[in-house]
Amino acid sequence: MLATERAGSRPGAHASQILTEADRLMTICNSCRYCEGLCAVFPAMEMRTSFRDGDLNYLANLCHSCGACYYDCQFSPPHEFDVNVPRVLAAVRADSYRAYAWPRALAPLFDRNGLAVSIIAALSVAVFIAGFVGWHDPKVLFGVHIGEGAFYRLMPHNAMVALFGGVFLFALVALALGLRNFWRDIAAPSASPIDFARAGHDAATLRYLDGGGAGCHNENEKPDDRRRVYHHATFYGFMLCFASTSVATLYHYALGRVAPYPWYDLPVLLGSLGGIGLLVGPAGLLMQKWARDEELRDEPRAGMDVAFLAMLFLTSLTGFALLFLRATPAMGTMLALHLGVVFALFLTMPYGKFVHGLYRYAALLRYARERRVMSEKS
Amino acid sequence: MGFAAKYDVLVVGGGNAALCAAIAARRAGASVLVLEAADKFYRGGNTRHTRNMRCAHDAATDTLSGPYPEEEFWDDLQRVTQGQTDEALARHMIARSKDMLAWMPEQGVRFQPSLGGTLSLGRTNSFFMGGGRAMLNALYRTAEALGVDIRYEAEVTSLDIEDGMFLSATFGTETVRAATLVAAAGGFESNIEWLKQYWGDAADNFLIRGTRNNRGTVLRMLLDSDVAEVGDPTQCHAVAIDARAPKFDGGIITRLDCVIFGIVVNKNAERFYDEGEDIWPKRYAIWGRLVAGQPDQIGYIVFDASVLNMFMPSLYPPIVGATIEELAGKLGLDPARLAQTVTTFNAAVRPGTFDDKILDDCRTEGIAPPKSHWARRIENAPFYAYPVRPGITFTYLGTRVTREARIVMRDGKPSANMYAAGEIMAGNVLGQGYAAGIGMTIGAVFGRIAGGEAARHARN
Ligand SMILES: Cc1cc2nc3c(=O)[nH]c(=O)nc-3n(C[C@H](O)[C@H](O)[C@H](O)COP(=O)(O)OP(=O)(O)OC[C@H]3O[C@@H](n4cnc5c(N)ncnc54)[C@H](O)[C@@H]3O)c2cc1C
Ligand code: SF4
Ligand code: SF4
Numbered sequence: 001m002l003a004t005e006r007a008g009s010r011p012g013a014h015a016s017q018i019l020t021e022a023d024r025l026m027t028i029c030n031s032c033r034y035c036e037g038l039c040a041v042f043p044a045m046e047m048r049t050s051f052r053d054g055d056l057n058y059l060a061n062l063c064h065s066c067g068a069c070y071y072d073c074q075f076s077p078p079h080e081f082d083v084n085v086p087r088v089l090a091a092v093r094a095d096s097y098r099a100y101a102w103p104r105a106l107a108p109l110f111d112r113n114g115l116a117v118s119i120i121a122a123l124s125v126a127v128f129i130a131g132f133v134g135w136h137d138p139k140v141l142f143g144v145h146i147g148e149g150a151f152y153r154l155m156p157h158n159a160m161v162a163l164f165g166g167v168f169l170f171a172l173v174a175l176a177l178g179l180r181n182f183w184r185d186i187a188a189p190s191a192s193p194i195d196f197a198r199a200g201h202d203a204a205t206l207r208y209l210d211g212g213g214a215g216c217h218n219e220n221e222k223p224d225d226r227r228r229v230y231h232h233a234t235f236y237g238f239m240l241c242f243a244s245t246s247v248a249t250l251y252h253y254a255l256g257r258v259a260p261y262p263w264y265d266l267p268v269l270l271g272s273l274g275g276i277g278l279l280v281g282p283a284g285l286l287m288q289k290w291a292r293d294e295e296l297r298d299e300p301r302a303g304m305d306v307a308f309l310a311m312l313f314l315t316s317l318t319g320f321a322l323l324f325l326r327a328t329p330a331m332g333t334m335l336a337l338h339l340g341v342v343f344a345l346f347l348t349m350p351y352g353k354f355v356h357g358l359y360r361y362a363a364l365l366r367y368a369r370e371r372r373v374m375s376e377k378s
Numbered sequence: 379m380g381f382a383a384k385y386d387v388l389v390v391g392g393g394n395a396a397l398c399a400a401i402a403a404r405r406a407g408a409s410v411l412v413l414e415a416a417d418k419f420y421r422g423g424n425t426r427h428t429r430n431m432r433c434a435h436d437a438a439t440d441t442l443s444g445p446y447p448e449e450e451f452w453d454d455l456q457r458v459t460q461g462q463t464d465e466a467l468a469r470h471m472i473a474r475s476k477d478m479l480a481w482m483p484e485q486g487v488r489f490q491p492s493l494g495g496t497l498s499l500g501r502t503n504s505f506f507m508g509g510g511r512a513m514l515n516a517l518y519r520t521a522e523a524l525g526v527d528i529r530y531e532a533e534v535t536s537l538d539i540e541d542g543m544f545l546s547a548t549f550g551t552e553t554v555r556a557a558t559l560v561a562a563a564g565g566f567e568s569n570i571e572w573l574k575q576y577w578g579d580a581a582d583n584f585l586i587r588g589t590r591n592n593r594g595t596v597l598r599m600l601l602d603s604d605v606a607e608v609g610d611p612t613q614c615h616a617v618a619i620d621a622r623a624p625k626f627d628g629g630i631i632t633r634l635d636c637v638i639f640g641i642v643v644n645k646n647a648e649r650f651y652d653e654g655e656d657i658w659p660k661r662y663a664i665w666g667r668l669v670a671g672q673p674d675q676i677g678y679i680v681f682d683a684s685v686l687n688m689f690m691p692s693l694y695p696p697i698v699g700a701t702i703e704e705l706a707g708k709l710g711l712d713p714a715r716l717a718q719t720v721t722t723f724n725a726a727v728r729p730g731t732f733d734d735k736i737l738d739d740c741r742t743e744g745i746a747p748p749k750s751h752w753a754r755r756i757e758n759a760p761f762y763a764y765p766v767r768p769g770i771t772f773t774y775l776g777t778r779v780t781r782e783a784r785i786v787m788r789d790g791k792p793s794a795n796m797y798a799a800g801e802i803m804a805g806n807v808l809g810q811g812y813a814a815g816i817g818m819t820i821g822a823v824f825g826r827i828a829g830g831e832a833a834r835h836a837r838n
Contacts, residue, residue, distance in 0.1 A: 007631075007693050031631040031692050033510030034429055037490030048690055071515060072508035072630055078419060081631075144785060150592045198575045200397060212507045214516075 005083045015099075018091045025088055028081060034106060035069045039208040040367045041089070042069075047370060050188035053164045057099070058186035060092035061356075061363035067296050068211025071221040077153050077295065086296050094301035097355050100185065102177035105206045106160075109351040115305030117311060117348045124347070125340030131155070132336050137152040140355060141332040146260045154332050157252075164339075168344045188366045199364035203357075220292045222305075230284030234312065237277020241316075245294035260326055272320065277317035277365050308353035385411045385527075385838035387829065388556035389546055390534050393425035394510075395776065395821030395828075396562035397517035397798025402829030403560070404524045404718055408836050410527060410829075411556065415563070415591045421514065422586075423564050424588035424772060424801065424817070427629040428510035430503040431482075431822065432815030433475040434510040436438075441489040442479075444501040445825035448472050451502075454813050462809020464608075468685055470781045471807060474823045478506060482822065484518035503815040534563070534596060535714065539603040543794040544786045545603065546770055557836035558795040560823070560828045561785070565773035565801040566594020567614060569624060573770075576612045583675035585725035587621055587769045590626035597802055606778035606786045609805020615812045616666025619769030621676060622694045634764050635662055636689045638734060638746070640681025644672040645713035647706065657737065663812060670768040677766045680710055680720070682758045696697060696762040705761045724755040756782070776805040783828035795835060797828035828836055 008028035016019045026045050029035065036042040040062045048055055067086050074080035079314050098110035132141045132154050145153050152160070157326075202208065206228050209216050215223030248267040249259040261267050286309050289302070318338035325334050349355075387403040389396045392414025404410045414421050434448045451472045455463060483489065488507040499505075506513040521528065529549070537559070538545040544559040566572045568590045573581035601607055625631035637653045638661070644650050651668050655661065669677040686696075699705025702714035703721050722745060730740035732754060740753045777798045778786040783795040801820035807820055 005694050010691070010695050026694060027691060028631060030689060031633075032509075032629075034506075034630075037505070038509045049687070068508060068512075072512035074509065074511045075631075079627065080624055142817075212490065214507075222519060271500075 010050075012050070016095060018095060019053055019056050020089065022060065022092045022144060023331055025053045025083055025085055026051050026056070026059065027262055029082055029085065032075075034074075035072060038072070039064065039066065040202075040211040040364070041085075043210075044367050044370065047374070054185040056092055056098040057303045058188075058363055059367060060089040060096060060188075061091065061359040062208070062367060063089040064206065064209040064216075064360075065090055065296070066209050066211045066227075067217030067293070068214070068223070070293075070296055070339075071212075071217050076175045084295065089296050089366065090296075091102070091301060091320065092204055092300040093356070093359075094298065094304060096182070096359065097304075097352075099179075100359075101183035101351060102181065104176050106174075106351055109348075110304065111350075112303070113352050114307040117307035117352060121311065121314070121341060121344035122350055124344040126341070128336040128340040129333070132332060140327050142335075143332065144327065144329055146258075146327050150326070150331070151259055151335055154335055160339075164343065164346070167343060171346050175355065175358060178350060179362060181376050183362055186363065186366055188362070189369070191365050191369045192372070195365055195368040198368040198372075202359045202364045202368070205279070205361075208224050217286050217293075219293055222337060226284065227288050230281050230288060232281070233277040234281030234285060234309075237274045237279075237281050237316070238312065240270050240274025240277060241319075241331075242274075244268075244274060261375075263323070265328055272323070275316040275319050278312050279320075282313040282316075285309055286313075304353050307348075311341065311348070311352075314341045315345055338374075380809070385409050385554065387411075387558050387560060387832045388413065388544075388554060388833075389560045389829075390547065391423070391562035391564060391802075392421045392528075393529075393562065393564060393800060393821065394428070394514070394517070395802075395825035396421075396685055397514065398485075398519055398822045398834070399560045399562055399730055399799055399827030399829035400521050400526045401517065401524065402477035402826045403833040404521065404526050406830050406831075406837075408625070408833035410526045410833075411524035411554060412528045413534055413547065413554075414528065414530050415533040416530065417587065418530050420589060420591065421518070421530060422511070423592055424823070426511045427515055427588050427627075428506070428818055429630065430499060430815045431478070431818035432499075432503050432813065433478050433819060434472050434765055435476060435479055437497075438501075441504055442489050442501060446502045449772040451475070454502075455807070455816070455835060458813045459777060459809050460811065461527040462610075462811075463597040464806050467779070467781060468807045471819065471823045473736070473826065475819050478814070478819070478822050478826075482513075485520045487513045488647060492751070499814055500573045501554050521638075532560075533591070537596070537599045537603065539599075539796070540605065541794075542785075542791065542796070543797045549729070553648075558797065558832035560783075560825075560832050561596050561600060561777065561796065561798040562800045562825060562828070563802055564589070564592035564594075565614075565776070565804070566597055567592055567632070567770045567773045569593040569595075571772075572598075577670070577737055580670055583767060584616075584670070585628065585630055585632070585767050585769045586626045587617075587619065587632065587771050588626070589769075592772070592774070592801070600777050600785065600796075600798075605787045605791070605796075605826035606788045607775060608803070609774040609776050611773075611775040613774040613805075613810045615771035615774075616670060616813065617662055617771065618665035618669050618677065618766040619722050620692065620694050621765035621767040623767075623769065628769070631693050632769060633662070634679065636681065636692075636764065637661065637665060637687060638677055639685040640679055640756060640762075641719070641749065642668075642677050642679050643711070643716065643719055644678075645674050645676055645711065647711045647719050649719060649747060650677075652747045652750055654741065654749040654753055656837040663699065664771070665715045665766070666768040669766055675768055678711070679764045679766060680705070680716075680756065680761065681763075682756045682761050684754075684758045686762060692764070694764075696764050698760050698762050700760050702756075704763050705763055709765065720756050721795045723749070723753075725756060727753045727755050771812075772801050772804070774808055774810070776801070776803045779803045779806055781823070781827075783824045784831065795832075798831050799824035799828040 075083040101107040159266040322334040386408035490507040619632040706713040706716035726742035726745040
């Protein structure tokens with residue numbers, strides 16, 4: 001009789017082993033609740049008594065991997081209850097990106113994301129170099145071009161717009177449809193403007209990356225704020241670069257001012273500031289990743305994070321190289337490199353770590369609504 | 379500092395009481411060594427499993443919903459112990475508990491805003507952000523930063539004590555001398571052999587909710603060195619927990635509190651106590667002892683499908699049967715007997731309005747034992763059961779101490795240089811019964827006092 005069942009395990013069909021494990025953990029946490037002050041995952045979990053796949057994907061995307069609940073848990077390994085919430089939720093989260101990907105046929109890209117991204121990036125760069133050479137004779141590629149429209153001597157502006165506009169649009173559609181799949185599966189009803197604002201605030205401040213106030217745990221039980229700082233650098237760096245591109249587009253179409261712009265002009269200033277963020281942030285996050293306690297890592301799916309961080313870093317690095325070398329014969333090569341990397345970044349965005357930002361925001365939005373409805377009820 | 383060297387203060391144990399003592403002593407300028415029997419993961423004994431702490435306070439704070447005056451704390455303590463407490467010492471502890479709400483955060487411990495929920499302790503008790511292990515991690519960080527030496531896997535196996543004067547302690551092959559000793563090594567609840575002295579073979583079937591390291595070795599050595607004892611050795615905090623829980627360290631999540639939704643039978647498939655006698659937490663606190671009194675120390679909470687979703691699912695799924703007989707078979711009970719018990723019970727149920735928040739009017743008539751509240755027929759298949767065993771939280775036998783946390787010798791004189799804090803002296807305050815969060819209060823208040831006093835004594 002009384003054969004010891006694995007604590008927290010419950011019969012019930014889940015799409016994968018890792019979802020079954022997440023269900024087990026959430027069942028344990030629900031009867032414990034010591035971590036309820038640490039982040040949004042636990043209060044959200046407490047609003048449920050059983051967990052569908054969608055619920056687990058929702059909870060997993062609420063988790064910021066701050067690690068606090070691992071070091072604070074009396075049942076984390078080597079305890080036989082084997083409660084490792086950050087690692088299991090990281091795995092569920094990574095799998096959830098694949099599950100919601102659009103089009104479905106491209107979902108397998110997530111499986112070997114690191115490899116896929118490297119190949120796509122290398123190919124894109126090669127295509128740009130070859131394209132430049134094919135377009136003109138090699139002398140143009142290695143020539144010195146300065147002044148207004150210098151870049152477009154290598155590639156006509158319209159071609160550039162068509163290429164990048166196209167891939168950008170594709171990325172947008174793919175991201176939006178993936179997000180819609182996620183939103184439907186977490187059974188999210190409509191949200192009000194105040195929910196959007198709260199979720200926006202929580203996302204922009206990384207409110208839940210602080211283990212309930214002490215900071216993020218990465219290497220050991222001593223918390224600090226480094227991951228948050230590097231993440232901020234990355235996120236705001238990305239946003240600044242995006243702003244830079246937007247301003248440049250405006251310049252081009254509204255003011256008829258053609259790139260490249262002098263170093264003191266807004267697009268270059270925004271881009272440079274953002275670029276610094278995208279050098280420091282991803283490098284810092286990579287360092288934190290390597291220093292991370294092995295127990296917290298989700299090794300099989302880590303390639304995706306590394307690939308995305310590396311792409312952001314390379315985007316910025318090639319951008320700076322272009323900025324510094326644009327008056328030299330290396331300009332053509334640098335431009336091809338930069339455009340290749342950016343192209344690959346756009347193309348792979350819907351199939352890599354980039355989506356975490358969208359899903360996290362959606363989860364925070366769901367949480368903001370859930371909280372508001374709860375408090376209105378009571 | 380090498381281990382051959384002599385410390386001002388030696389702290390034995392590694393939980394809340396020990397760390398509070400170590401930090402207080404170090405802050406008072408003493409050199410301090412902490413010897414913890416557990417490894418780094420299991421450091422901090424039962425403190426790892428705690429959630430909150432009860433402190434007196436005169437006004438609401440951002441983590442406490444209202445005032446909890448000293449007098450009210452004292453009333454609560456008197457009620458749960460039914461007067462079995464050392465009044466002077468208890469009142470002293472309550473008075474000193476007030477400072478702890480500021481002192482603990484100064485040591486890095488964080489309290490969380492009480493989220494209310496199922497526990498109505500938001501006014502009286504402060505909840506640790508992230509629970510007891512998070513709180514311990516903070517104390518260890520602080521102690522390390524202050525320069526307290528800490529040794530893990532350092533179980534003290536002998537104490538050299540002469541005429542109430544501590545000289546040295548031995549762990550492994552090392553012996554360490556110190557000017558003072560703070561004993562903060564917990565109770566003896568995980569020492570089954572010792573429990574058997576009072577409970578007989580029944581103790582073999584007890585499950586220990588906390589650490590396997592509180593074997594009472596330090597308490598034993600102290601009592602064997604003419605230290606005065608306090609507390610009833612048979613008294614301990616015991617609740618009914620899932621019988622499938624591990625022998626040690628199942629912690630808080632193995633508890634079950636669904637007795638009011640069904641009936642509880644023993645291995646003979648017979649009811650043995652009024653399942654509807656009282657509300658939580660009194661009910662919670664009595665079932666451990668009740669099950670301990672049954673054959674083979676096992677019980678089964680039996681209920682039906684109509685109530686399955688009325689309480690939180692717990693750690694292990696309930697055992698299920700399409701019929702009472704099938705369920706009995708799975709539990710290893712006599713099917714006919716269990717069916718008979720259920721039929722008899724069902725026949726005795728009188729109609730009423732069910733409300734699990736109050737002592738409602740659903741009761742039985744004409745059976746012994748009765749079910750005085752929440753009685754409803756068990757008739758909707760499938761049928762479910764949770765097996766339960768006594769889960770021991772901690773023991774009350776301990777060392778007698780003074781207000782300065784100084785150990786008292788059997789002849790009534792205070793020891794020259796020995797102090798005690800926490801579970802090892804909880805019996806001074808808790809003669810019986812328990813009020814949530816008081817274990818941490820005893821450890822933190824007396825730990826801090828013991829550390830400060832020991833440092834002062836050592837440096838004189
Ligand atoms: C599941 C559970 C939940 C609880 N919840 C609460 C709560 O919410 N609030 C509350 O106030 N109380 C709670 N308690 C009670 C509380 O845990 C104890 O009162 C408290 O931990 C006692 O603290 P302590 O420092 O005296 O002992 P412990 O925390 O048990 O520490 C004793 C230490 O001594 C070490 N040790 C033992 N023998 C030796 C030796 N020979 N040499 C060296 N080291 C040794 C052990 O390894 C351990 O680290 C709970 C208990 C349990 C089991
Ligand atoms: S992670 Fe551990 S301590 Fe936190 S709620 Fe879950 S079981 Fe409890
Ligand atoms: S955000 Fe941090 S505390 Fe919350 S679940 Fe994730 S790792 Fe745990």
